[in-house]
Amino acid sequence: MRETSAIAPATPGGRWRRIGKAAAISVAAVLIGAGAFAAWVASLGPLPLAQVRQVSTSIVDRNGKLLRAYAMADGRWRLPVDAKTAVDPGYLKLLFAYEDRRFYRHGGVDPLALGRAVFQFVTSGRIVSGGSTITMQLARLMEPRRERSISAKLRQMVRAIEIERQLSKDQILDLYLALAPFGGNLEGVRAASIAYFGKEPKRLSLSESALLVALPQSPETRRLDRSPDRARAARDRVLDRMVEDRIVTEEDAAQARAAPVPALRKPMPILAPHSADQAVATMKDAPVIRLTLDSSLQKVLEALARDRAVAQGPNISVAIIAVDNESGDVLARVGSSDYFDERRAGQVDMTRAVRSPGSTLKPFIYGLAFEDGFVHPESLIDDRPIRFGSYAPENFDMTFQGTVPVRKALQLSLNVPAIALLDRVGASRLSSRLKQAGGNLVLPKDEAPGLAMGLGGVGVTLQDLAQLYSGLARLGTTKPLREIMLAKDDRDALRLMDQVAAWQVGNVLIGTPPPENGVPNKIAFKTGTSYGYRDAWSVGFDGRITIGVWVGRPDGAPVPGLIGRTAAAPILFDALARTGKLSAALPKPPKGALVASNARLPLPLRRFRPLGELVRTGNDQAPRIQFPLNGSRIDVDRSNSGQFAAMPVKVAGGVLPLTMLVNGVAIGDIDSRRQRLIDPPGPGFARLTVIDATGAADTVVIRMQ
Template sequence: MKLKYKLVKTIFLKLYSKIKQKILNHKKKSIVSLVLLVLYYFSLPFQLFENRYSTVIESAEGQLLGAKIASDGQWRFPENDTISEKFKKCIVAFEDQHFYQHFGFNPVSIVHAIQENRKAGRVVRGGSTLTQQVIRLHRNGKKRSYFEKALELILATRLEFRHSKDKILQLYASHAPYGSNVVGIEMASWKYFGLQPHQLSWAETATLAVLPNAPSLIYPGKNQEKLLKKRNRLLKKLFAENVIDKETYELSLQETLPQKPFELPKIAPHLVEKVAKEHRGEKVKTTIQASLQQRTNEIVNQYYQVYKQNQVYNMAVIVIDVKTNNIISYVGNTPTEKQHQKDVDIIEAPRSTGSILKPYLYASMLDDGDLLPETLVADVPTQISGYTPQNFNLTYDGAVPASRALARSLNIPSVLMLQEYSVNKFYEQLQKLKLRNINRPPSNYGLSLILGGAESNLWDITKAYAYMSRTNSYYALSRGKYRKEEMAQLNYEFENKIDFGSESAQKPIFGAAPIWQTFNAMKEVNRPQGDEAWRFYDSSLEIAWKTGTSFGSRDAWAVGVTKDYVVGVWVGNATGEGRPLLTGVDTAAPVLFDVFQFLPRSKWFEEPHKDLEEVMVCEKSGHLATEFCPSKKQFIAKRAKKTTACPYHKMVHLDQTLRFRVNSSCELVDKIVSKPWFVLPPVMEWYYKSKNVDYLNLPPFREDCVNAQQDKFMDFIYPKANTKVILAKDFNGKVQPAIFKVALSNSSAELFWYVDQKYLGTTKMFHEMPVFATNGFHIITVVDSNGNEIRRKVEFESE
């Protein structure tokens, strides 16, 4: 080995010495040679083609979903990494059968071409190789001349040095002209056959191989006879060279030429536009599942045909894979007309949120320990600083468990919960959830924030729900851990894998237990009409879902969440026009459930044991139990132990008949019966007992009892404290009274009404009184027959 090494080294040193000596002896020639070598090396730009390309998107399976024409008006797909073997064999056989032997140009072909062209007196044959044709395409627009031809030869050899033969074929296939504004085999394959290049038959591939030689032949008419002859000659050559067998050859001859251009697939047109803004001129493989996308398109089209009868023209659906945060279906709008804004991508368009934010508030209050799932929340006529929220059905329950208030999407309990939690705190939570369109100061929204006073979009809303689902699942899987970047951006790029960050003991936004309890409440939402008995079917879908309807019936929302998927739906008019009967539950929810029917079934969310603690909870009020409450065991979030104990149960002392309250002044102590009693404030009680027949009014004190402290059993329903009452006029200009209303535990009692000590009248059973007053402040007084009274200061103003 050492002898061989020494021998090689000796030969190399001798050769180096000779070259060095020749350079020293011929310095000028050496310098010229070096300059020419450098010029040759840099003669070809590193980026051979700087054309503008179409934006192309594919599904996760590689199926074409759609494309957007290049900015120069050409249908030119981005360069392909591979081309089909059929096309390789066809194009080499037709254009350059010695392609794999020559080094950029073929001297024999050039000589033969010159001779035949001279003999014919015109150009009847070209001598260019495929490599030269790539250079010609690269130098498009250059005037043909002998100098240009010579330059092509030089550049062709340089191209051969740079790229493999297969790469050169790829460049040719991607930039060859195919008639009109069609460039490249991939676009030509879709345009003329409606297929991908690898799906073409031998006859179809042969047609595309001969077409760049004379692109105008593709048009219907006499020219097609020439194209057919060219194609068949190529097929015959392939048969003669044993590339195809006799049966394939004979069948290929029977195939017809394309007659009518095909439309490109438009399976996800709005996603194409989105990708074009972010990856213009690129081919992007997306995370979209082609079969699901097509089914979603069909569902949207079916409902569009129905809803447009009510002049509702627009709809959007997005489906997210929770585990990866990948978008697997993206339908930005319906197939409506241009006059109805069919090109608007609703998925990222800001729209009034309606009630769709309520689960975020519920989860926030659970997470902060301000609420338990079944805590009673007031549902009574409410006016706060001139703001008067109303429930959708214009009724009141008096008091309702928070979870049921969420399931039924009651507006008044939600407003009162937000008032307790504070608008500023809730606004901060929404910023953590990255709802981009909620960007004005909190004071600009006020309490209407929870009822649609803000705008958001389907992208952000579903992203936040996906975060909640993924947080709960990961917490259960990791036995009590969170991830720092769980609130990640949605993803549509197949090659992009979302990093949810490292593990942490700290929750990023919501804890796992509040999320789990929120989803449990959302599962109880009433289904759309026709699916009310869903609980009774073993195959029923368990989905945490929420609807929303904006003021004026302009926006209908529905969002559904499982462990594996989030589906978001918006229905309405992109113009903002409201329509009767447009509601989340009746319009958007049916679309939601139809989409879920095509998704794999998911198990219900796992219980996050490490974030829960078992406590005793009052059965009726949902608060932490006191010694006076009938109680039950319930799991609550650990942070919720700081919530208040039940304020509605108290111990009362009754006589032996249990009909009257007593004290030691009127009953022997050993005969007093002590009993816990569920007592709501008067206004809550007034409405609650109408919906709960088992509610028992607190018994009155017996008449012979003295020094008995009377409980407050009477209160104003309307007006609220510090209210300005505006007295409106009718069509005749006559001032109309304001109707004041009082809630009373003992409905049979008689009430006496006064304004500034002036007697107005008496009410029995139904305690409502029409009130007139001059502009300014007045005192309203109501007195019962026992001398109990309530007062309210009110400002009156006439229109």
């Protein structure tokens, strides 16, 4: 009897149940794996874009050229890069060919490159290429890790896909070019190009491009300042690869291989260090700050200041500022002869230091005198011993010229005529007018403006002097100086003096005898020497630019023989010559300018009369203003609209008709009763003048409030 099998035959239903069970297990495993992968991806957190976008603060000039950069807090140099405009296309061509040929076609991971890398590893038994795209390398730079593992590579791939979703290709490339390591504390192609080649990466040779492609592969072992031979070998391998791939010809590659590899780093540029420091303090946390400076002019003027300071002697420094007349933009600022020279206090910005200006304020005294109409460049004025109370000014050479034209008095910088005019103009009025135009004069504590300010008895900065002198070139209006270029420029012009007066001052100053190295009639300029030979000045302008020069010791110590004409004026003329442009002509005479010889001037203008000395003709009684009195302070009633009410003026003597002038502007005749109501020009100082039919005149200065 046969034994039957104990195992029941399989049924179709049981087989399908087993298959279903296996499938369910597989699906569950896939879901669990997918969930675990998703959880792992989520655990990575957001991309650290804000952190990696931090760069070194860069100070650039008006044309975008780098003036100075500041290392990041941890000492790294990382400069922002714009691949489209600031990087050599030849370098980018080599970079893509060597690192990522399909950069603009893949989504962060290149399957073909990965497949090639695996095949090369299997066939050769070693890693020939990593298969990483530029985006994957950027991911590694964002989150650096030392281990090289499958999980690390997978992480890069995931991050690369995320990067591609959040950034454009151009943004990815710019970020990579800013973060790629080049050895030491250099990050990014700009920092490397400047440090190794001393130039921006906008124009690179084939040798330089190949070297910059090779260095990020192993930046520390190929550091040029430590292992130049390894760097050279890596560069040559890049060139060999480019020849194999027919990117470059063998002839070009051979020439590139013959080029030497730099073995030392070059210093980062430090142009306009004082301006850069000020900009960083003003524009905190700004990655790029654009200044109005011209890097080419800045460079030549820094060299000029350095050379001239050495020639002047130990401890002496030189400061220079150049201003565009039309815009008020600072084109160059040299705060000291050498920023790193401690003996000369190099880090002190002498363009912003308050110093005694010597005679450099005299042109503004003459300008207000011209504006008030009581003197003309061809008027005669006395240069003789005179006393103003207890103050008796003397000329620099301790001599007197006698009677001279006003033009010559200013050109020779005679002290007595300047103080006589200031006495007539009024020291307080000069001070307020200069302040109104942007020149902040610093007086000794508790001291009011006095006649001594005309000879340097006040403090001022070189930059304020340059602004005031540019106002002469602009025919009477100054523009507040600007050094940081902002999106909005809301500076308004400030009044210095009327157009005719400003033109007359410039017309006089351009005839000042130049120093030995200067060409006559090219620049209107004035020199100054402070008391005790502590400061030598020279400020001048043509129709385009105003340049100010200061020479002295930053600590204020006297320097015997330091004179503006011999120490500062030659630097001024050299600075103008080094601007690279021909001198621009001064503006033409504005409407109303009186150009005449002394003999053809109206009688009151032929000779300057000190305050209180009346012009008399024959036996006629000269006119005299009885009200208001000279130097008085007038409280003028205001109308309901807030405007000043009319103010009476009373005159005695004089031959009718009598003409009334307010601040040099004729407002009409005075009636037979010798009275007139005038509309006050506004709060502040006002000059009232009356002229009779014979040319006799009287003037008073009042203050209205």
